[in-house]
Amino acid sequence: MAAFTLRKTDPTDTAQIPALYAAAFPDEDLLPLVEALLEEKAGVLSLSAISGEALVGHVLFTHGTLEGALETVALLGPLAVNPEHQRHGIGKALIAEGLACLKDAGVAEVLVLGDPAYYSRSGFHPHARITPPYPLPEAYAEAWQWLRPDGDSEPLQGQLVLPGPWMQPGLWG
Numbered sequence: 001m002a003a004f005t006l007r008k009t010d011p012t013d014t015a016q017i018p019a020l021y022a023a024a025f026p027d028e029d030l031l032p033l034v035e036a037l038l039e040e041k042a043g044v045l046s047l048s049a050i051s052g053e054a055l056v057g058h059v060l061f062t063h064g065t066l067e068g069a070l071e072t073v074a075l076l077g078p079l080a081v082n083p084e085h086q087r088h089g090i091g092k093a094l095i096a097e098g099l100a101c102l103k104d105a106g107v108a109e110v111l112v113l114g115d116p117a118y119y120s121r122s123g124f125h126p127h128a129r130i131t132p133p134y135p136l137p138e139a140y141a142e143a144w145q146w147l148r149p150d151g152d153s154e155p156l157q158g159q160l161v162l163p164g165p166w167m168q169p170g171l172w173g
C-alpha cells in the first residue's frame with residue numbers, strides 16, 4: 001500500500017466522500033449525516049487521509065457542550081477507511097490527529113459510540129458517563145466510550161448537547 005498523509009478535508013476530498021462511505025459502509029447510509037455535518041459553519045473537525053490523489057480515509061469530530069456546564073466536548077464519528085486500505089494504521093492515525101487538534105482546542109472529553117475492541121486501541125474507555133442526546137439500548141452501554149485528551153482519568157458527567165445533524169434518534173440505536 002502507498003503511504004498516506006493526513007490533512008484537513010478540502011474540496012478535492014469532499015468530492016470523493018460519497019464513494020468512500022459507500023465502500024466502507026455498504027449496509028448503512030451515513031452520507032446524509034456526513035454531508036449535513038460538513039455543511040455546519042463551525043464546530044466540526046473534518047480530517048482526510050490521502051494516498052496519491054485518492055481519499056482513503058475520513059473522520060469527523062463534532063464539538064458539543066454539556067447542559068449547564070462550561071466544558072466543550074466532542075463526538076468522534078463517522079470514521080471510514082476504504083476497505084482496500086484498511087489495517088494499515090489509517091484509522092488510528094486519523095483518530096490520533098483529531099485528538100491532538102481537540103486537545104489543542106481545549107476540548108475536555110471526546111466521546112464515541114462504536115466498537116470498544118477497536119476504539120480501546122486509541123485509548124478510549126467504555127461506559128461514558130455523559131448522557132447522550134437519546135437513550136441508548138442497554139447493549140450499547142459499553143460502546144458509549146470516553147477519552148480525556150488532557151489525560152485526566154475521571155470521566156465527565158452531564159447532558160450532551162450536539163448540533164442538529166446528530167439530533168435523530170435513529171443514529172443512537
Ligand SMILES: CC(C)(COP(=O)(O)OP(=O)(O)OC[C@H]1O[C@@H](n2cnc3c(N)ncnc32)[C@H](O)[C@@H]1OP(=O)(O)O)[C@@H](O)C(=O)NCCC(=O)NCCS
Nearest residue numbers: 024079080081086087088089090091092113114115117118
Ligand atoms: C474500523 C475502521 C475505521 C478501521 O480502520 P483501519 O484503518 O483499518 O484501522 P487501523 O489500521 O488503525 O487498525 C486496524 C486494526 O484494528 C482492527 N480492527 C478493525 N475493526 C475492529 C473492530 N471492530 N474490533 C476490533 N479490532 C478491529 C483490525 O483487525 C486491525 O488489527 P491489526 O492491526 O491487529 O491487524 C475501518 O475498518 C472501517 O472503515 N470499517 C468500516 C466502517 C466502520 O466500521 N467504521 C467505524 C464506525 S464506529
